[in-house]
Amino acid sequence: VELFKHPHLLLLQVRNSFFKLPGGRLRPGESAEFPDIDGLNRKLSRKLSASEDGNETEWQVGECLGMWWRHDFETLMYPYLPSNAKKPKECTKLFLVRLPESQKFIVPKNLKLLAVPLRQTYGPIISGVPQLLSKFTINIVDI
Numbered sequence: 001v002e003l004f005k006h007p008h009l010l011l012l013q014v015r016n017s018f019f020k021l022p023g024g025r026l027r028p029g030e031s032a033e034f035p036d037i038d039g040l041n042r043k044l045s046r047k048l049s050a051s052e053d054g055n056e057t058e059w060q061v062g063e064c065l066g067m068w069w070r071h072d073f074e075t076l077m078y079p080y081l082p083s084n085a086k087k088p089k090e091c092t093k094l095f096l097v098r099l100p101e102s103q104k105f106i107v108p109k110n111l112k113l114l115a116v117p118l119r120q121t122y123g124p125i126i127s128g129v130p131q132l133l134s135k136f137t138i139n140i141v142d143i
Contacts, residue, residue: 062096
């Protein structure tokens with residue numbers, strides 16, 4: 001944001017053509033009170049800041065921006081739960097995470113961390129992020 005005066009999205013690149021947002025699956029034993037936030041904190045700490053000194057980063061997890069549902073073994077995910085789905089197979093949630101002012105990212109060797117401008121599209125869920133962020137006012141301050 002500081003360099004190009006435009007908000008960016010952090011994506012992980014797997015191989016040459018697969019892009020994904022940092023995150024993953026919840027464990028069955030995640031905290032009962034906030035399982036989504038606890039699981040996201042664990043995944044972000046493991047994938048982006050595996051520090052040698054053992055200090056975990058406190059991520060500022062904000063609002064849930066959107067949810068997508070997979071009701072069967074299909075490849076498509078829907079932004080709603082279809083009426084014929086009794087038990088969905090998967091639910092993907094997208095949260096707004098504010099990064100610390102200064103952070104050193106340490107990414108596993110098989111992944112590549114990219115800062116992508118919001119105007120670029122990378123698949124159905126990631127390309128919907130600018131619309132989901134439209135309810136927020138983003139102020140970029142020149143210093």
